[in-house]
Amino acid sequence: MSIVFRTLFGIIFFTFTGFEFTSLRRICYNLSLEVIYVHEIGKEPTSMNKQFLDKYARLVVKTGINLQPKQILVIKSPIECAEFTRKISEIAFQEGAKDVVIFWGDELTSKIRYLHGPEEIFDEFPAWQKTFFVDYARQGAAFLSIAASDPELMKEVDPERMVRAQRAHSIALKEHRERLMSNQNSWCVVSVPTQAWAQKVFPAAGPEAAVEKLWEAIFASVRADQDDPVQAWDEHKANLKRSMDFMNTHRFRTLHFKNSLGTDLWVELPEDHLWLAGAEHTAEGLEFIANMPTEEVFTLPKKTGVNGKAVSSMPLNHNGNLIKNFTLTFKDGRVIDYSAEEGLESLKGLITTDEGSHYLGEVALVPYDSPISNAKILFYNTLFDENAACHLALGKAYAVTLKNGDKLSEKELEEAGVNDSLLHEDFMIGTADLNITGVTAEGQEIPIFIQGNFVF
Structure with a gap:
């Protein structure tokens, strides 16, 4: 879990495990420290649903991305989703990946940057990030994005700063974006629960129950709770094709x-x-699923x-x-x-x-x-x-x-x-x-x- 608070000396970011959270927060208030943000790392599902987690990860690698032997897999993941990202990495190597490269993101750090960064940084984009994504795209890498944002994390941020940052990001990564949108590379977007997101979706549930309920909803939506998820997706793709036709x-x-x-x-x-609808294809004819679910x-x-x-x-x-x-x-x-x-x-x-x-x-x-x-x-x-x-x-x-x-x-x-x-x-x-x-x-x-x- 992480907690961020403001002091006379600036912003302090504290990450801890095995600590009584309510005690720490009480200390912050007693010392008149303004708590800006509280964040709990995402959790794996309980034992009842862990059987579906491996099915889900394998489905993402084999059906979503359809990773090929000797192909590089680039994963863009929030740090809260580290356990799932590691599982994807393990399966990808088992399937013969040449390499698995992770680009980690942290929304909390991004929020602090938006709130306190100097104006000029929002019109800039790091050259190394452009090189990272464009070079891997040119090498024929497959791209997996894990979308699991807190729906209201940025509500205190000046929207103009975010628009400028998004514009700089889009301009710098134009080639990468166009390669994916024209299916020159296989790509897939999936999601796993985080604490903040789960509690927004299920506000009446407790923290652990909310995460568990969101896991169940995700497993159902991507058919990972089926006896044979791959077969279920084959049938689903056939149904979508009828509408497409x-x-x-x-x-x-x-x-x-x-x-x-x-x-x-x-x-x-x-x-x-x-x-x-359903499956898409690269120029070489490789089938992939761009969004799971779809x-x-x-x-x-x-x-x-x-x-x-x-x-x-x-x-x-x-x-x-x-x-x-x-x-x-x-x-x-x-x-x-x-x-x-x-x-x-x-x-x-x-x-x-x-x-x-x-x-x-x-x-x-x-x-x-x-x-x-x-x-x-x-x-x-x-x-x-x-x-x-x-x-x-x-x-x-x-x-x-x-x-x-x-x-x-x-x-x-x-x-x-x-x-x-x-x-x-x-x-x-x-x-x-x-x-x-x-x-x-x-x-x-x-x-x-x-x-x-x-x-x-």
Whole structure:
């Protein structure tokens, strides 16, 4: 566990184990020390669920990343997830990895930096980090990211500082990001519980119970609790492919989204758009799963072809800040107005990251009657929440959702209506009463969703 407090001499960061936490905190208060942040290292599941943990880790390596012999695996992990990261590393070497390289992150240190760092550092990005990610990408490494952030850790941080830091990060890692978004490298995003995140999701449970409940929810969402998770994923991929084939067969020109929350949105699709779902493939034909879990069928919108209003159906966790009950209004593809009941400055920072962040880069269909949605859990984590509801994404489009898009130049992609940006941020609009109608090039209207679910 870690505790951070402010003194006359500056910020002090204290990490300890085997110590009575309440006693330490009482000492801090008695000495008039301001406690800034308390953090408990993530825990493995109890014995009841440990049988699923090994299944999960093996599923990530063999099905998610689909690691190949002599391939390098790069893992980006929070320090709270060290035990799971070590397990992934062990399995990766057992599967013949050439090397496993870890890039550790610590949100608490990042928060301290945002709160107390000098202004100029937020417009800079370390050259060594750029070299790290770009060089490994050029070597054909596979990339695994573990997403497990505290949903409200950064709520005291100036959003402008975070926007500037994110912009510097995105500019520096442009090549790395584009390689992954065009599937030149295999990549996968997964998650494991941390204490702060678990207690946000299950506030009524005690600390240990909350972590255990979140483990159970994650295992269920990624099918690690099945007798044969690999077989379960094979069946799941086949089901997603049927939905993908339906959308690709009809070649819709426009989609119309409408529900009782106020979403009334027309989305035009590029002529050569492709719907994708489940498994993706590198240029060499290597299959991988980019997100575990995944329930979506997705494509890209035409950059200038979005008109109407999109109303969020779930909170968005953006850079450690929650944005709640927000509305975006589009005209000719561009956000022309926006509002939010909470997190307006964070929403503004997201939209104004660059010109491309004013436009959409993804439209994704997820039935309301899906495993994650039916769990009735708000995860405050986009990896899970986006797979419980239809969603859109502001920012960069995936080039692979356009026919031969991964082979086109930036200019050719722009001419085809593909949006480019430094960011890609999903937000949820799906509800139980969402209706989606597809309009073909001939003007025929075909129902796709009725009352939140596919019609087929």
